[in-house]
Amino acid sequence: MSGLWVPLLLSLKVAGWATFFAAILGIAGAYALSRWKSSWCNVVDSILTLPMVLPPTVVGYYLLVLLGRRGVVGQWLAQWNIELVFTWQGAVVAATVVAFPMVLKAARAAFEDVDQRLVNASKILGVSDTATFFRVTLPLAMRGIMAGVLLAFARALGEFGATLMIAGSIPGRTQTLSISIYEAVQAGNDDLAMVLVITTSISCVLVLWLASYIKPAHARRQGAR
Incomplete structure (x- = not known):
């Protein structure tokens, strides 16, 4: 059973921390974009959304270029x-x-949906x-934000390509659930x-169910029509 629990606990730890940081950065960025009245707003939004559509290996390569020993950020971190x-x-x-x-x-959609008369x-x-x-x-936008946070957790829990490139596949250290599945198949x-696979699927289904349950009230009403 160690072949299940070790990668599962590691995946939950990685996904938990990733969701925490993604929530802080995502909420801050979304609020700034929702208040920024400029033709450049959607351009910046598209750039920030790129990791959603880029192949994971491309994202992993960018991270290696930045965080590797010869990368700009990697060299700076090496000093510490x-x-x-x-x-x-x-x-x-x-x-x-x-x-x-x-x-x-x-979060951006939730912030833009807040009644400005109340603000x-x-x-x-x-x-x-x-x-x-x-x-x-923030309280008025919280339901939409929480739905995004749960989706982010599910995405982080199932991340494979970028994680494999930047963290590798070291059993007990960096071998998450998705990477363990790949290694087991190989x-x-x-x-x-x-x-x-069943464990990962059940976990993601539960998260997606929670995300759909807490989505904004107006979205549920529209879906019920």
Whole structure:
């Protein structure tokens, strides 16, 4: 059973941290884009969403160029004795990058759907912009944001290509569920591969069910029509 629990726990750890970072960056980016009135807004949005449509190997290559020992970021991190390549932290970075667009798109739509009359009323009452964001805007957009966060978790949990390129396949250290499935198939261990596939499928179905359950109320009403 260690062939199941070790990669499962590692995947949950990687997906959890990746979702945390993707949520922070995605919410901040989405709020900025929802308030930015410029013709460049959609261009920036398209660039930030690229990891959603690019092949995972391309994303992994970009990360290797940036974080490798000869990369710009990698050389800077080396000065602090920080190594991300072939570590579980590198897997977190890869999963964060591919999960980030899920939060960004959902959060931006949620922020743009917030009734601006409520935001303006808060400001008229003398509430600061920061307080208005945390007391009015964020709570009203939270259901949409949480749906995006859950989708980001599911995406991070199933990440394969970019993770394999940046973190490798080291059993017990960087071998997540998706990579373990690949290795089991390559080794001809069909029984283990089947168990890992079922576990991954059940986990993703549960997350997707939760995401659909907490989607914004207006979206549920439209779907019920």
